Amino acid sequence: MSKTISLKKGLNIRLVGDAEKTTAEAPRARYYAVRPTDFHGLTPKMLVKIGDTVKAGTPMFSDKYNESIIFSSPVAGRIQDIVRGDKRRILSVVIEADASDSYESLSLPNPSSSSAEQVKSAVLASGLWPLIKQRPFDIIADPVNEPKAIYVSTFDTAPLAPDYDYVLHGKKEEFQTGLNVLKYLTKGAVHLGMNGMAKQDETFTAAQGVVKTSFSGKHPAGNVGVQIHHTNPINKGEYVWVVNAQDVAIIGRVFLTGKFDITRTIALTGSEVSAPKYYRVVPGAQMGSIVSGNTKKAAEERIISGNALCGTRETVDSFLGFYDNQVTVLPEGNQMKFLLTEGWLSLGLNKFSNSRLYPTFLFPNKKYRLDTNLNGEDRGFVVTGELERVFPFDIYPMQLIKAAMTEDIDLMENLGIYEVAPEDFALCEFVCTSKINIQDEIRAGLDLIKKECF
Amino acid sequence: MKFLEKQLKKLEPTFSKGGKLEKLHYVYDALATFAFTPATTTSRGAHIRDSVDLKRTMFIVVLALIPALIFGMYNTGHWHFVAESGNWNLPYWDNMLDKFLYGLMKVLPMIVVSYGVGLGIEFIFCNIKGHPIHEGFLVSGMLIPLVMPVEVPLWMVGVATAFAVLIGKEVFGGTGMNIVNIALTARAFLFFAYPTKMSGDTVWMGGKEADGFSGATFLGDAQSLLSDSPTVDGVTGIMDKYAPMDAFLGMVPGSIGETSTLACLIGAALLIATGVGSLRIILSFALGGLAFGLLFNAIGVNDYMNIPAYMHLIVGGFAFGAVFMATDPVTAAQTSTGKIWYGFFGGGIAVLIRVLNPAYPEGVMLSILFMNIMAPLIDHYVIQANINRRLKRLKVA
Numbered sequence: 001m002s003k004t005i006s007l008k009k010g011l012n013i014r015l016v017g018d019a020e021k022t023t024a025e026a027p028r029a030r031y032y033a034v035r036p037t038d039f040h041g042l043t044p045k046m047l048v049k050i051g052d053t054v055k056a057g058t059p060m061f062s063d064k065y066n067e068s069i070i071f072s073s074p075v076a077g078r079i080q081d082i083v084r085g086d087k088r089r090i091l092s093v094v095i096e097a098d099a100s101d102s103y104e105s106l107s108l109p110n111p112s113s114s115s116a117e118q119v120k121s122a123v124l125a126s127g128l129w130p131l132i133k134q135r136p137f138d139i140i141a142d143p144v145n146e147p148k149a150i151y152v153s154t155f156d157t158a159p160l161a162p163d164y165d166y167v168l169h170g171k172k173e174e175f176q177t178g179l180n181v182l183k184y185l186t187k188g189a190v191h192l193g194m195n196g197m198a199k200q201d202e203t204f205t206a207a208q209g210v211v212k213t214s215f216s217g218k219h220p221a222g223n224v225g226v227q228i229h230h231t232n233p234i235n236k237g238e239y240v241w242v243v244n245a246q247d248v249a250i251i252g253r254v255f256l257t258g259k260f261d262i263t264r265t266i267a268l269t270g271s272e273v274s275a276p277k278y279y280r281v282v283p284g285a286q287m288g289s290i291v292s293g294n295t296k297k298a299a300e301e302r303i304i305s306g307n308a309l310c311g312t313r314e315t316v317d318s319f320l321g322f323y324d325n326q327v328t329v330l331p332e333g334n335q336m337k338f339l340l341t342e343g344w345l346s347l348g349l350n351k352f353s354n355s356r357l358y359p360t361f362l363f364p365n366k367k368y369r370l371d372t373n374l375n376g377e378d379r380g381f382v383v384t385g386e387l388e389r390v391f392p393f394d395i396y397p398m399q400l401i402k403a404a405m406t407e408d409i410d411l412m413e414n415l416g417i418y419e420v421a422p423e424d425f426a427l428c429e430f431v432c433t434s435k436i437n438i439q440d441e442i443r444a445g446l447d448l449i450k451k452e453c454f
Numbered sequence: 455m456k457f458l459e460k461q462l463k464k465l466e467p468t469f470s471k472g473g474k475l476e477k478l479h480y481v482y483d484a485l486a487t488f489a490f491t492p493a494t495t496t497s498r499g500a501h502i503r504d505s506v507d508l509k510r511t512m513f514i515v516v517l518a519l520i521p522a523l524i525f526g527m528y529n530t531g532h533w534h535f536v537a538e539s540g541n542w543n544l545p546y547w548d549n550m551l552d553k554f555l556y557g558l559m560k561v562l563p564m565i566v567v568s569y570g571v572g573l574g575i576e577f578i579f580c581n582i583k584g585h586p587i588h589e590g591f592l593v594s595g596m597l598i599p600l601v602m603p604v605e606v607p608l609w610m611v612g613v614a615t616a617f618a619v620l621i622g623k624e625v626f627g628g629t630g631m632n633i634v635n636i637a638l639t640a641r642a643f644l645f646f647a648y649p650t651k652m653s654g655d656t657v658w659m660g661g662k663e664a665d666g667f668s669g670a671t672f673l674g675d676a677q678s679l680l681s682d683s684p685t686v687d688g689v690t691g692i693m694d695k696y697a698p699m700d701a702f703l704g705m706v707p708g709s710i711g712e713t714s715t716l717a718c719l720i721g722a723a724l725l726i727a728t729g730v731g732s733l734r735i736i737l738s739f740a741l742g743g744l745a746f747g748l749l750f751n752a753i754g755v756n757d758y759m760n761i762p763a764y765m766h767l768i769v770g771g772f773a774f775g776a777v778f779m780a781t782d783p784v785t786a787a788q789t790s791t792g793k794i795w796y797g798f799f800g801g802g803i804a805v806l807i808r809v810l811n812p813a814y815p816e817g818v819m820l821s822i823l824f825m826n827i828m829a830p831l832i833d834h835y836v837i838q839a840n841i842n843r844r845l846k847r848l849k850v851a
Contacts, residue, residue: 233847236848302495304501309500310500312498313497313501333493334493336459336493338459338489339488339489339491343491344510345510348505352505353504354506355511357505357514370502373495375507376503377508379589380588382590383508383783384732385788386729388790396837398788399833415844429500430502430503434508437498437499438499
């Protein structure tokens, strides 16, 4: 029996537009892209040119500072464009997809009868390595490091998050194979963060050779960072690798089939989606192939690759993020709100707040259609104690944020910066009365430490 | 409202960069954002944001001050009529409209001066420094008159407000950056600059100072217990003179907003229910006062020490300080554990100053100012404990 850790702090943001548990096949997009910007801090070194034909699994670029990490094409087609931004920074590599996929032939070892070294180089060579991320810094794992453990969270508590019990139902073999691969990558244990609030699918409950710990509580109980903090916190100089639950199954599938098929099931969610449900898509698909025709068009729409708290802003012409298991479509909030009717003096019966400043705290089950308005103006920190209520870490959030803002590396280290990722602060950013972009501040702090100390 | 929105948008270019009145941009911005939550959207990170903002938060505090304000006006009127008639036994709940109107006439100008001077300085400062006008003064502007004796000349209110806003806040960078509470800075400024007019042993009662008619307060009389010529006859004397229920309801002379513990408690209920005010601070402040009061009861070497401990909580500015001053989140301790220590010693030291310091009958203001200064130190040790836990873990690992 696994032990259960129950977390009291947190907040479930109740949005309209949960995905219904049916899955459709998204139409094949004309364009797919792999974007170096999806991988924080990556400097790509191109391996293909415009006009080259690629198969699914053909390496397209590698990490300039760690050339063993390669990034492969998710589909077969022709390199249509390499989009560059300021200072010729590569923003995306766009592939015009063929009608159907042909696959690079990968020679992958059988994970049950090979050495750790073989498995590791197979994961690297296959282009699967970017699926493995590391803490601290929330970046792609550095293969040179020795992680003290690998963590997989089997549930997501973010707003409108996909239900992995549904997504991975019936994929027991793929998931277990993925776990077997991961076991070779660490001398420590592979940890599964189980959902202590629901009965989980056999895919997770039957998983072998892993350490299971249950967590119950509001968001961010499903964040892997919270789970690490409460079971095996990261000290300075230590590394923990993390893999998303669906990505484990993808790693397993590639090892089982020998084909670089990284198709995943994503949830199309949000109040502006006419029929929120699950779609099977290939990462990097053009957003239009998923979203177009599926939204209400009732208002100007914000398309987010990922969840509403830490996803990236996209358009119908841009692309699904590499890691994202969810697309959220919300109304834009670019209208002024008059103080008495919708603003700060209004009764606010449709205003969701974690504070008790609006009467909506009296309706704990109501769901909301929230827009992207900042609902206020940027201010200095005034209110205290509100961040702590949604931050289930033994860390002082406000003090850590201030240390990041003032670029005080010693203080950041002392206050536990190595244990957190920007996503862990997403709720702090949501509730902040002073509307400070906290995730950006934490990211800047992590970048600074990485640059100065590693 | 579409009309107002259109007018605002039409005016916007005039106040924007390159416009005719660009210098007044932040004034325009303050008024526009007062009327409308701006259309600013998130760009990345959390795409949705909580509905709460600083304006709503500050507004709740102002709302919580209303009971104390209304009662303060009435109380002002009452003591004015007492002074006028020279009759100490004038019925309290009598001539209510007259009393209230008199109080209104006295207090409203102070509020106008406080807001006028404070906001004026903020507008100028924000224009010079180029940052938007923040909401902090919405609360400070209301607190300042409430901690003043009613007969303080308006120019003193103005000077004190100017001092508090400039030296207390703007030099540190504006709302959220100040070290000590703004309203208490204003009061402390008058207290030390014009001690004859502000000390807490006697307060003006409205309109009759020429006759030297000054209303004694509980604290003044209590202080006199330590002198050679006490104005009351020991503990029994003072307890006879001031009924605890009168003190609790606030039917005694004193600064405008501070006399009624009940009105403060109504405000506290709103602050706690909305989560704007920290329950930890308010409770620990009261407990601190009570604990030190009981401690003095136990020592009991003079008459003042023997005054029942609970009296400290309901006389003077204790309740007002606990609810509205100590809870100012910017100047209070910021950690949960820190808040408890901060409140406890805030209340405790207030009583300590009252009982032991012959120069200052009222200790709440000084005690909170002192704890404002100490709050970062308290937080430092609370945070250091967290850091030490982390370092210890590193050593074990």
